[in-house]
Amino acid sequence: xxxxxxxxxxxxxxAAHPRKAIDSFxxxxxxxxxxxxxxxxxxxxxxxxxxxxxxxxxxxxxISKARAYLPPFxxxxxxxxxxxxxxxxxxxxxxxxxxxxxxxxxxxxxxxxGKCPSLTFVHPQNRxxxxxxxxxxxxxxxxxxxxxxxxxxxxxxAAITRSIAVYNANRRIMRTFSDIAADHPDIIDPLKRHxxxxxxxxxxxxxxxxxxxxxxDELNRLPKAAWKGPRxxxxxxxxxPDGFLDIFKEAGFAVVADDLAQESRxxxxxxxxxxxxxxxxxxxxxxxxxxxxxxxxTDPSKxxxxxxxxxxxxxxxxxxxxxxxxxxxxxxxxxxxIYQQLDQAGIPNLMIEVDLEANAFEQIKTRVxxxxxxxx
Amino acid sequence: xxxxxxxxxxxEMLQYYQSLLDEKARTHKKEGKPVCWSSSVAPSEIFVAxxxxxxxxxxxxxxIGAKHGAMDMLEYSEGRGYSNDICSYARIxxxxxxxxxxxxxxxxxxxxxxxxxxxxxxxxxLVVCTNNICNTLLKWYENLAFELDIPCIxxxxxxxxxxxxxxxxxxxxxxxxxAAIPVxxxxxxxxxxxxxxxxxxxxTRRSVEQWLKIAEMAAYKPxxxxxxxxxxxxxxxxxxxxxEYAEKTFRKFVAELQEKLDSGKYAFGDNEKMRFVWExxxxxxxxxxxxxxxxxxxxxxTGSTYPSVWNLQYEPxxxxxxxxxxxxxxxxxxxxxxxxxxxxxxxDAKCDGVVLHQNRSCKLMCFLNNDTASVxxxxxxxxYVMFDGDQTDPRNFSPAQYDTRIQSLFEMAQQNKK
Ligand code: SF4
Ligand code: SF4
Numbered sequence: 001x002x003x004x005x006x007x008x009x010x011x012x013x014x015a016a017h018p019r020k021a022i023d024s025f026x027x028x029x030x031x032x033x034x035x036x037x038x039x040x041x042x043x044x045x046x047x048x049x050x051x052x053x054x055x056x057x058x059x060x061x062x063i064s065k066a067r068a069y070l071p072p073f074x075x076x077x078x079x080x081x082x083x084x085x086x087x088x089x090x091x092x093x094x095x096x097x098x099x100x101x102x103x104x105x106x107x108x109x110x111x112x113x114g115k116c117p118s119l120t121f122v123h124p125q126n127r128x129x130x131x132x133x134x135x136x137x138x139x140x141x142x143x144x145x146x147x148x149x150x151x152x153x154x155x156x157x158a159a160i161t162r163s164i165a166v167y168n169a170n171r172r173i174m175r176t177f178s179d180i181a182a183d184h185p186d187i188i189d190p191l192k193r194h195x196x197x198x199x200x201x202x203x204x205x206x207x208x209x210x211x212x213x214x215x216x217d218e219l220n221r222l223p224k225a226a227w228k229g230p231r232x233x234x235x236x237x238x239x240x241p242d243g244f245l246d247i248f249k250e251a252g253f254a255v256v257a258d259d260l261a262q263e264s265r266x267x268x269x270x271x272x273x274x275x276x277x278x279x280x281x282x283x284x285x286x287x288x289x290x291x292x293x294x295x296x297x298t299d300p301s302k303x304x305x306x307x308x309x310x311x312x313x314x315x316x317x318x319x320x321x322x323x324x325x326x327x328x329x330x331x332x333x334x335x336x337x338i339y340q341q342l343d344q345a346g347i348p349n350l351m352i353e354v355d356l357e358a359n360a361f362e363q364i365k366t367r368v369x370x371x372x373x374x375x376x
Numbered sequence: 377x378x379x380x381x382x383x384x385x386x387x388e389m390l391q392y393y394q395s396l397l398d399e400k401a402r403t404h405k406k407e408g409k410p411v412c413w414s415s416s417v418a419p420s421e422i423f424v425a426x427x428x429x430x431x432x433x434x435x436x437x438x439x440i441g442a443k444h445g446a447m448d449m450l451e452y453s454e455g456r457g458y459s460n461d462i463c464s465y466a467r468i469x470x471x472x473x474x475x476x477x478x479x480x481x482x483x484x485x486x487x488x489x490x491x492x493x494x495x496x497x498x499x500x501x502l503v504v505c506t507n508n509i510c511n512t513l514l515k516w517y518e519n520l521a522f523e524l525d526i527p528c529i530x531x532x533x534x535x536x537x538x539x540x541x542x543x544x545x546x547x548x549x550x551x552x553x554x555a556a557i558p559v560x561x562x563x564x565x566x567x568x569x570x571x572x573x574x575x576x577x578x579x580t581r582r583s584v585e586q587w588l589k590i591a592e593m594a595a596y597k598p599x600x601x602x603x604x605x606x607x608x609x610x611x612x613x614x615x616x617x618x619x620e621y622a623e624k625t626f627r628k629f630v631a632e633l634q635e636k637l638d639s640g641k642y643a644f645g646d647n648e649k650m651r652f653v654w655e656x657x658x659x660x661x662x663x664x665x666x667x668x669x670x671x672x673x674x675x676x677x678t679g680s681t682y683p684s685v686w687n688l689q690y691e692p693x694x695x696x697x698x699x700x701x702x703x704x705x706x707x708x709x710x711x712x713x714x715x716x717x718x719x720x721x722x723x724d725a726k727c728d729g730v731v732l733h734q735n736r737s738c739k740l741m742c743f744l745n746n747d748t749a750s751v752x753x754x755x756x757x758x759x760y761v762m763f764d765g766d767q768t769d770p771r772n773f774s775p776a777q778y779d780t781r782i783q784s785l786f787e788m789a790q791q792n793k794k
Contacts, residue, residue, distance in 0.1 A: 069746065069747075070743060071734065071742065071743065073461065073736060073739075074739070074743060100511075100535050101511065102511050103510050103511050103512060103738075103739040103740035103743075104739055104743065106511070106535050106740060107739065107740065107743035107744050108743075109537065110537070110710060110711045110744060110747070111743075111744070111747060120537045122534035122535050122537075123534075124532055124534065124548065125507060125511070125514055125530060125532040126530045126531070126532040126548075126552050126555075129551060129552065129555055131547065131548050131551030131552065131555075132532075132548065134544070134547075134548070135534075135544055135545065135547070135548035138544040139534075139544075142542075295515070298514045298515075298518060298530060298532075299518060300517070300518045300521040300522060300528035300530075301522065302518060302519070302522040327461050329461060329462055329463070329512055329515065329739065330511075330515050332458070332459040332461055332462050333458075333462065333466075333515035333516065333518070333519055334515075335457060335459075336456055336457035336458055336519075337519060337522060337523075339457055
């Protein structure tokens, strides 16, 4: 097995079996894990305490218990997280942290059905003001204190500052990886690309960084692939279940960049330097304010469409696939404007509904094949 | 024509002032003075202080729904790529905006707009959005501002998972109100009028006091107030609380209710068999049906949470106090507070049960209905029912299901009384 295959197999394994990864972290370190449900949380605070920050992005599970708590028109990820809550999947965690950028998460954050304590914080949605950063830094401070009480240890500013550096290093290597992966779609197919991204949420960040760095080095040694298939940019909350990306893989697509909340929105910019601000929590707040082009971060200039157009040209993509999380209102508001903009720019685009529970993909398959013909 | 306000009934005043507000917006537009579209619980004080005309998309969309004009607008927005899943107020309003835009561009009134039964309101020069009722508004107003290329003032009030509103949140909200002022100065081309601002705050407080008094009339048993009337009068606490229109109308309404009470003229005469809390927005396109089924059973709406949505009793001149009031609006608070407000409403209005609107449009207001209702039941012993509906998408309401649920609440409440 080549080193590349080995590394990819590790990411695959972690992404496919998060529980195993969490258990082995706990065993190795004797420390616990804290869940972030979900989107954007100050994971660095948990990391600084030596615990494992875990991303809670639902799973490919049938929905049954969750039906008692959520109406059928709650988004697919909320249904899925609720199902996992009810099934005890999160009971291994020491605490979970909810942020509430949408109405669904405001409600979900108050319906926690797991066993561990659940904590909340609220991002500011007025995103240009200094007062917003000051506010969010205080939210993080309160969150940190509540976490400290739960885990029984204090978390120092110096430790958070170190964790920010660890996370920034991971963000940088992930950006590099995303670019290099676009040159090697024969090796890094859409599913493998996703696994490298997803594994970030269940592995110690330094270890993830080391492995991705190694992967990048190995890929750098290889000549660029001569790729004939269509090249696309993915946009949305997330591109799961695997059956979804498998269609693109089978149809010979390359994902050359993404604008997914679960993937590159997490790392497309760093937590800013300490310049002028020693308070690491303030720096984490600045990260949120700098986040651009996300449906969950209020932006009356609707920059996301322009950003996608730019990504298409920078990565020489042939089209954009909008992965629309079923019943996600924030995303549904963005799409009509993005379509207009993509159409005006002459960029082919395809919207596909993402349902984490889905098992049948025949319809999607047909549409993806038609889209491939359009791009050819 | 001279208008004698003093001779008007409160209902006439309500209609008169509503049309006056729309007229003001149209005149402003004609004269090149600013018009702002506002979410229903945004700090109107700073706009009124600058004589900016305000229009309220939610109230406007509700009007279109009540007059059975929603379908055209909903289909239009679907045609433009807006999902059916989105709040129907937003879909209606975005359609209305697009149609006005088309009219402005072509000089021709699109047919759908010509047929629209809603009030004739002009395009805005800016929008203001406060997310104390939901975060849907943030996305909706983003789109308005983008499509019209106009300023979008966001007064963000973080959701309160615990009460009272924490000090750092009050500071953040106050800072946003302060930051909005230069935007208004720029739009208006003149300095902010701080003196008028203070007067407007005092006026707002007086309006709110009268608004709360109306709800107090429902404490009498039998009640002179039919709570469904709040759905109508609410238009003025939304659109005119920072002017004297709301205060005067509510004062009149309270006097009328007092008179009814004194003369023994109750809302349902001697047929008040049961009293209940209505949780959620009205089903505007089916308002008549929802009311009739209740009335047939002698079920009177006496408990409404609307009073607590506009319970804006802050200290005039204190921005943090104002920020706090805009933040602790019922819909922006935790389940415990929500259940507390509902339980108090139910007790104060001497209710026998709770009806919850499981509103397909409104994720925020319905995902927690189940949890909230069971807490209320634990605290008050009152039975509850939920029905599926939508405030302005007529397709999401089933009269048969509604009637069955209402009937079963009536029976549970009778059982409870024994
Ligand atoms: S998918 Fe959309 S609606 Fe659902 S929780 Fe995420 S942002 Fe909210
Ligand atoms: S109906 Fe609900 S989602 Fe729509 S604007 Fe009102 S509060 Fe927001």
